[in-house]
Amino acid sequence: MSKLRLLFIKEGPAAYISHLDLLRTVQRAFPRTELDIKHSNGYHPHPIISIVLPLPVGQSSQCELLDFEVTQDTDGSGIADKLNEGMPEGLHVLSCYEAKRPVRELAALKAEVTFEYDNGVPEDAAAKLQELLSRQEIIIQKRTKRKDMADVDIAPMILRTDWRTGEGALVGTVLVQAQNPGLNPQLLEKAVERYAPELTPDFTRVRRLELLDAEGKIFR
């Protein structure tokens, strides 16, 4: 028996595949590997597959991780190529390897956040944004699991942000807490709406760049 981990890209049309649909899509590609996925015990056994940090629909990522267990002993070599034969456009497995590091060691997420402005980037926007997102307290309204809105201070979850002005857009490289609790970088838009409405973008795009541990080293 082996515990394996996939590192994969999810982008383009595949960015709109929901979490459950992604699990289904990956499961359908598995028979190509001739690996036997371990199933849960129970009346309706289900395959043991989990996505380490589910990606919100619409965001893209070059660092997605998926854990699964197989009944065979394998180090995962050759699996990525076989899986890629059955993948939709925008899903691409980069590697498959033994899952050695526990998920709890995943601490931070580096992402690129693009704020698009159709009528040009407002003046001094990068600097203003930098200041705003470095405050000690940033309260936004967030939908809770019970579906009602609650005030949340996201300041402690923002570890670092760097903003530069691009063509018709502000591009930020942001480092946020990944879990317990994690911050969806998309929510930075909410902070802007509340504290600097004149900087509210016409569209926000998020791409995950890297997963990091508490020391700032790459988490695999």
Add this chain to the structure above:
Amino acid sequence: MDKKLERILPRVQKPARYTGGEYNAVKKDPAQVDTRVAFCFPDTYEIGMSNLGMRILYGVMNNMDGVWCQRVFAPWGDMEEEMRRAHMPLFALESGEPITDFDIVAFSVGYEMAFTSILNMLDLAGIPLHSADRTGLTPLVIAGGTAMYNPEPIADFIDIVSLGEGEDVTVELIELHRKARKEGWSKAEFLHRAAQVPGLYVPSLYDVEYNPDGTVKAITPRDGAPGVVRKRIVQDMDKSYYPAKTIVPSTEIVQDRVTLELFRGCIRGCRFCQAGYVYRPVRNRSEDLCVRYGVEACNDSGYQEVTLSSLSTSDYPQLTELCDDLEEFCQARHVNLSLPSLRADNFSMGLMQRLAKGRKSGLTFAPEAGTQRLRDVINKNVTQEELLASCRTAFAGGYNAVKLYFMLGLPTETDEDVLGIADLAARVMHAWRESASNKQRGVRITVSTSWFVPKPHTAFQWEPQISKEEYERRVKLLREAITTKTVTYNWHDPDTSFLEAVLARGDRRMCKVLETAWRKGAKLDAWEAYFSLDRWLEAFEECGLDPHFYANRQREKDEVMPWSMISSGVTEEYLWRELQQAKAGVTTPDCRTRCNACGANHMVGGTCHV
């Protein structure tokens, strides 16, 4: 990805329906393409992608050099709203390009309730609705599918209707269109030539005259078009294309599994069933080929469920052999076999054991009518004893849920027949008590009734649909007669069935009604969320037509049916004979027992290989 689309997608439900890029979606180099076909399904992605015909023709067209067939589905309301606001025309999933200037826009029309979505999709694409307003060769708007056996309600909007199975005629039509463009024919010249191709019906080449009472007086072809257009079929199922390598949607669809088509046609001859008549004659696919396709399709798609598809799968001659030959593969790959529906007269323990090894939940039988008398009228040759025996087998084998489907309003139905449904359900309940292997789990018996819709090209095409009041009275009668708690009774919404009955046997004057209803907002009428009968009734009123004339009127033998220029291969004389047999309560044996001379045998050289 298109920038407009990227901005819209975060705001709509299930955005994966609109992105394309699925595994096996066909991409072609535009420089190598001279014919772009927008293959449109006038319903949502989840419904359209579940359609086997769509997958077959997608493969057939994309196997042609220079042809790029791309899929288009009806957007859900939220998406449509966003697209209209962003001035984004309807686009094809493969290239993301607007279909406005595609060479051919082809609709697959399986049911009447999709008619308004055709108009809506043309409008979203910025294509003129009326055939007469499209003066050039492109875009050519064509339609096919089961609902096109009476295309008259959409005749004004469609340039060419393709009748029957499209594997061959679609290729011929595309080649002809390519030639027309190359040689610079006028649209009139092209339509004239297309009308000479067997299976292609060109509505604009037929003049329809009406009697003072509103019935059709005469249908007259012009410009050398044939008086009767006969459907096309695939002669040999072993040589016809099967989509073993086909698109695997990245989002869940309705039929999310491999569909393995075992045969076309049906030996039974139920008198209400349009599919049973129009898909004749029966043509089987060889068992070994079915095994091979099943394995190939599972291996390529990764699906773990295969549905053994046909109009009546338990009538496939080598069904148990097929299940046995697939067993080893299925076991190794954890693949389940399923059947779409079962006949209650040949459901065996052996078959049951071969199906759904893991989960035994429910079985579905369709006795259609509550008494033997009425089952004989409709030629559903299933006896009560056969049904009960099948249920006993199922209960003994561990099943604890049975669904029973019936129709209310069948010709000659009496209250006794309606109450017979409740009686039958009670007997099924009793069968469970007698034979259930595990009584602790209880039993669920579901009785569902729909409202009978008479369809063209069936023995009941002359018959009226009963009135809504009468249907509702019979529903109430049945509801009150079902007293057992374990029997759940569901009945179909009357409004949609009424409109279906109106549209199914509509004539060309219905085009105006359709357009009016669409302008009032009708679209996706098969969905409760969108359907409104009031909108339609207003449209009829404004157009000066009476919907009851179409739904509830008894037709005479000599009446010219609006679809009488279209032949399914089954003769009208045969249908009339079947109607008389129905009224006499005389059954007709299945095609394997005896040839009943319906006429469809002439499509396969005189003798059917049933």
